[in-house]
Every structure is written in structure tokens, then in C-alpha cells.
Amino acid sequence: MTTELRSDCPIAAALEVFGDRWSLLVLRDIVFGDRRHFRQLEREMKEKIAPNILVDRLRKLVDAGLLTKQDRGPGRTAVYSLTEAGISIVPVLVTVGGWGARYGGIPAEVQGPPQELEASGPEHWEELMAELRERHLGGGAQRAAARSTR
């Protein structure tokens, strides 16, 4: 962690890492949208993140240990993977999304993964987290890392 703690409160400590307007949206698109490349994240984010802000947030999330970046050599785009700390953001995304669905002025007919997960309870959050571990920490991620270090 490179962030400076304002207090010993775990809520404040967490907000130092992802308590800005964009970090959770970047993590959302990786978790629920399986976007792993810079261009995908930039082009497909509904809220239209500016490229320089995306560069900054990805670097901060790597520095804070929520993402790893695998460079795959010339001409190949780098791959971002969630770490265990990044995967552990799922309950935050689910509870934030659950609040937004009820109180954020979202039309009732618009339902997405966070609302469904919130309704189905923590044991289903765990299933998503297990799936993310396989995708980001499992075989696929290890093969990508092996390619980038040989």
C-alpha cells in the first residue's frame, strides 16, 4: 500500500484506495464486464472515462495491490488481472449497487448483476468471487504471466 492513512479506521483506509469517483467503476467493468485491456476499459465504459484518468486509476490500483498488469511484449496489449484484494471488492460493488438500485433514481426495469447478486445473498457473491479467482488468478492468468516473463 502506498496510500497515507488519515486514521486507523478501516472505512477511511479503504476509501483512500478506492474512494474516488472512478476506481470502483473501473473495478466494476473488470468484475462484471470481464474487460482486461486498456482500450476495452476506455471504449466500453458507459460513463466515458477520460484516457488520462483511466491511466492514472489503473496505475493506482496496481500500486495499491488490487490489480496486476502483465505486459506481453511489443505490439501486444497489456492484460490487467484482479488480485485477491481486487476480487474482495465484490461485496462492496454489490452493496453499493444495491443501494443505488433502491435510492439512486434508476428505473425499476433496469436490473443488472449487482442487484441480482444483492438479492441472492452473500453465498452467491462467493460464487462470483470463486469464478473470478479462476479467471484472474488461475490457469489463464498464470499462462499470461509465463508468456510475459520468458
Next chain:
Amino acid sequence: MTTELRSDCPIAAALEVFGDRWSLLVLRDIVFGDRRHFRQLEREMKEKIAPNILVDRLRKLVDAGLLTKQDRGPGRTAVYSLTEAGISIVPVLVTVGGWGARYGGIPAEVQGPPQELEASGPEHWEELMAELRERHLGGGAQRAAARSTR
């Protein structure tokens, strides 16, 4: 809601309301610290919020429907109360605090209400929310409101 939606995503909608560096800390101190007055919130926040930022955040949280402000007449300090939307922030505080306790660089011996609640599961979050309803929406809040409108 007076905020402008950047997308129909409930996570983005929620972050429009409380996704800045201070709003969740203000709500934390009301939820876990039972601070109901401006001076209490200002003086007792561990992270030392600037008075003008606190004024701004309290107004935004009232505008967004998470808090109500009861003016009690000349010489008496106003009382802030959580609404149902404000009480519904509890799962967010608990999951954010749980993440921060594990990954935010907090010493292991520092344990607070969010970590204990996260470990004990959603049914205990509900107990806290029921208690907050009684304290903020129940008899006490109604008496304060009656005083302020007569």
C-alpha cells in the same frame, strides 16, 4: 435526487451521491458514533474534516435524501437524522470497512464495529439498522420534528 446520472448503472448512481472522499465518513460517524450535531461531527471526526467541507457534505446528503435536518430554533443546534435511505448505507459501510480491515494496512489489533459486523453477517447488519430506525425515525426523531414545526 438532485444528482445527474452519468449512466443507468446503480453503482454509478450511488457513487454520484456518496462517492466522494468524505460523505461515507460523515455517515459513519452518525451511524456508529451517534453524532447528530454539526459541532460534534466537526470536532470528533478522526480524519479532521474542514468545516466548509462538512457544511457542503451535510447539505448534499440532506438534498439527496439520506439525512434530514431539524432546526430547533434560536440558540439551539440543529439535529441531523438518518432517513431510511441513510440507514440503508449500513451494508456499504460494513463491506467497505471489511475490505479496509483486510487490505487497508490497518493494524490487526485495531478492531471496530464495521469488522465485527462484517464477520457476524447480514442478519446483524439488520439489527443495527432496526436500532437506527428507532433512534432516527422513531419516537425521538418525531418529537424533535414536532418541536421544530410548531
